[in-house]
Amino acid sequence: MKTERVWLAPVLSALFFAVFVGIWHLATVKPVGEVVVDPEYAALIGAAAATGGQSAMPGPGDVASTIWQHLRDPFYDRGTNDKGIGTQLVYSIGRVLTGFALAALVAIPLGFVIGMSPLVYKALDPFIQILKPISPLAWMPLALYTIKDSNISAVFVIFICSLWPMLVNTAFGVASVRKDWLNVARTLEVPRLRTAFRVILPAAAPTLMTGMRISIGIAWLVIVAAEMLVGGTGIGYFVWNEWNNLSITNIITAILFIGLVGMVLDSLLAQLTRAVTYKE
Amino acid sequence: MSQPFLKIEGLTKRYPGAGGKSDFTVFENLFFGIEKGEFACIIGHSGCGKTTILNVLAGLEAATEGVAVMDGREISGPSLERGVVFQSHALLPWLSALGNVAFGVRSRWPRWSAKQVEAHSTRYLEMVHLGAALHKKPAELSGGMKQRVGIARAFAIEPKMLLLDEPFGALDALTRGSIQDELLAIVQATHQTVFMITHDVDEAILLADKVLLMSNGPYARIAEIVEITIPRERTRATIHHDPQYYRIRNHLVDFLVNRSKTYANEERGRGDPLHPPIVRPGLEGSAQVVALAKAAAPVASPPLPSPAVRNRSN
Numbered sequence: 001m002k003t004e005r006v007w008l009a010p011v012l013s014a015l016f017f018a019v020f021v022g023i024w025h026l027a028t029v030k031p032v033g034e035v036v037v038d039p040e041y042a043a044l045i046g047a048a049a050a051t052g053g054q055s056a057m058p059g060p061g062d063v064a065s066t067i068w069q070h071l072r073d074p075f076y077d078r079g080t081n082d083k084g085i086g087t088q089l090v091y092s093i094g095r096v097l098t099g100f101a102l103a104a105l106v107a108i109p110l111g112f113v114i115g116m117s118p119l120v121y122k123a124l125d126p127f128i129q130i131l132k133p134i135s136p137l138a139w140m141p142l143a144l145y146t147i148k149d150s151n152i153s154a155v156f157v158i159f160i161c162s163l164w165p166m167l168v169n170t171a172f173g174v175a176s177v178r179k180d181w182l183n184v185a186r187t188l189e190v191p192r193l194r195t196a197f198r199v200i201l202p203a204a205a206p207t208l209m210t211g212m213r214i215s216i217g218i219a220w221l222v223i224v225a226a227e228m229l230v231g232g233t234g235i236g237y238f239v240w241n242e243w244n245n246l247s248i249t250n251i252i253t254a255i256l257f258i259g260l261v262g263m264v265l266d267s268l269l270a271q272l273t274r275a276v277t278y279k280e
Numbered sequence: 281m282s283q284p285f286l287k288i289e290g291l292t293k294r295y296p297g298a299g300g301k302s303d304f305t306v307f308e309n310l311f312f313g314i315e316k317g318e319f320a321c322i323i324g325h326s327g328c329g330k331t332t333i334l335n336v337l338a339g340l341e342a343a344t345e346g347v348a349v350m351d352g353r354e355i356s357g358p359s360l361e362r363g364v365v366f367q368s369h370a371l372l373p374w375l376s377a378l379g380n381v382a383f384g385v386r387s388r389w390p391r392w393s394a395k396q397v398e399a400h401s402t403r404y405l406e407m408v409h410l411g412a413a414l415h416k417k418p419a420e421l422s423g424g425m426k427q428r429v430g431i432a433r434a435f436a437i438e439p440k441m442l443l444l445d446e447p448f449g450a451l452d453a454l455t456r457g458s459i460q461d462e463l464l465a466i467v468q469a470t471h472q473t474v475f476m477i478t479h480d481v482d483e484a485i486l487l488a489d490k491v492l493l494m495s496n497g498p499y500a501r502i503a504e505i506v507e508i509t510i511p512r513e514r515t516r517a518t519i520h521h522d523p524q525y526y527r528i529r530n531h532l533v534d535f536l537v538n539r540s541k542t543y544a545n546e547e548r549g550r551g552d553p554l555h556p557p558i559v560r561p562g563l564e565g566s567a568q569v570v571a572l573a574k575a576a577a578p579v580a581s582p583p584l585p586s587p588a589v590r591n592r593s594n
């Protein structure tokens with residue numbers, strides 16, 4: 001019974017995928033049966049011309065072959081507008097990780113202070129409440145104006161959007177550490193800094209990591225839009241550029257890779273979260 | 281004049297009343313002492329303020345009035361000189377049993393090497409028969425095992441006094457019995473000074489040298505101090521055979537069932553809060569109230585100084 005279940009889900013996944021590809025194929029297949037022109041003529045001038053010369057939605061086969069091409073040479077660099085999809089992804093991941101790391105450097109210590117001191121919490125809460133719901137992209141013009149560097153501006157936008165979930169979660173995690181555990185540390189005369197690292201940090205770690213996971217998810221969502229705005233490099237710019245080239249195949253490929261990278265980032269942090277989660 | 285090891289003088293705890301209501305006085309004007317090496321249990325109904333007293337003794341909470349003096353020094357904050365076993369074990373769930381004990385040991389002896397810390401912690405875990413579970417996390421331990429880790433953690437820092445807040449409250453009778461035996465053996469071997477809260481009359485008789493009876497709150501008081509006159513070489517299996525056992529037990533149960541309620545109303549203002557009556561049920565056939573001034577037995581607390589002399593004695 002158990003072993004049956006283990007097999008069932010992947011098989012079902014494969015089935016769903018097959019159905020999806022099938023529908024996609026049927027929807028995009030060249031309407032051979034409906035051609036108004038003489039089939040021999042159509043064969044002579046090509047199917048594209050027969051359907052009126054429009055750039056048709058690519059079918060699964062087209063996308064698969066494009067993906068294959070990208071995978072064979074992901075890191076080429078033939079000038080500003082012609083870089084491999086791997087190169088572009090590396091640019092985007094680099095920006096996300098930089099902005100995310102900077103945000104963690106600010107959010108975790110600050111979240112600790114806010115979580116430990118109800119006074120600081122009350123004092124900073126109005127600012128956090130106002131700043132938190134602002135779309136990170138709204139900061140873009142301000143960043144471009146003050147920083148005057150499109151690359152750093154994109155990193156700044158990632159920084160801003162990663163900051164809030166980590167800050168709020170760290171503060172919450174620190175504030176809700178069990179009183180008993182703090183009392184244990186107090187009765188054992190554990191110094192404050194050691195208490196912070198040995199009791200509060202591990203106790204708050206699961207909440208903190210949840211904040212990080214939310215942050216990296218948002219950061220990966222935002223980077224595509226940010227790069228569409230600032231241009232130059234990155235997967236967001238790649239998508240925008242391929243839209244200008246009207247290459248739907250490349251766009252679909254890029255979308256697929258964005259999803260895959262997002263999934264990998266998320267599962268990495270999910271694994272880290274699992275590593276610090278404790279059972280009570 | 282010798283002073284008891286732990287001396288409580290005029291201890292009062294009030295919580296400020298919410299929204300302009302008058303203050304809530306949990307207990308007022310408590311006086312008692314515990315000798316070095318003595319095992320004192322405190323019994324009282326839920327909510328009378330036992331945990332509050334223990335928290336004051338632990339230094340986790342400040343009293344509203346009065347002082348607690350241990351070994352000549354006023355208790356003003358938590359200290360490694362007092363080991364606490366919490367009602368809810370309070371083990372750090374991300375550390376193993378060994379890690380939890382070592383956490384305190386490292387704090388007590390910061391200069392020790394990791395090896396020394398581990399050896400010392402292991403010794404105390406073996407003392408509570410957890411040598412086979414050193415590396416298990418609290419979630420992988422049973423309730424009784426967790427409580428034993430908590431006891432090992434408190435003993436391992438070798439404190440001058442142990443404070444136990446209903447350590448066996450959440451355990452089934454069988455487990456409780458075996459851990460009581462362990463505690464009894466350890467305490468008899470180490471002559472540890474202990475202050476323990478319990479709800480269990482039999483547990484108090486088995487373990488304690490004296491039992492403080494607390495009347496119901498608010499304005500709870502120490503109604504009586506009952507001396508357990510059964511010889512120290514007690515075991516759970518044989519203690520029932522002692523002729524004094526049932527007399528003591530009846531006295532304690534009678535207090536909990538009947539007198540603790542009425543005491544608060546009837547006897548407030550009566551009697552001397554500085555000298556709660558010392559009772560030795562079981563001796564000479566009936567419960568006998570001994571006025572403190574006349575008490576000559578060596579186990580009796582020496583007379584406490586009046587508040588006027590208190591400042592000098594500190």
Ligand SMILES: Nc1ncnc2c1ncn2[C@@H]1O[C@H](COP(=O)(O)OP(=O)(O)OP(=O)(O)O)[C@@H](O)[C@H]1O
Nearest residue numbers: 295304306324325326327328329330331332333497
């Ligand atoms: N922070 C607080 N504010 C107001 N009242 C409090 C507070 N903490 C405790 N109390 C009151 O103090 C009284 C004593 O509480 P305490 O926890 O010491 O009781 P206890 O004797 O240990 O009870 P139990 O046997 O159930 O553990 C209770 O009536 C409780 O309502």
Ligand SMILES: [Mg+2]
Nearest residue numbers: 330331367445
């Ligand atoms: Mg209690």
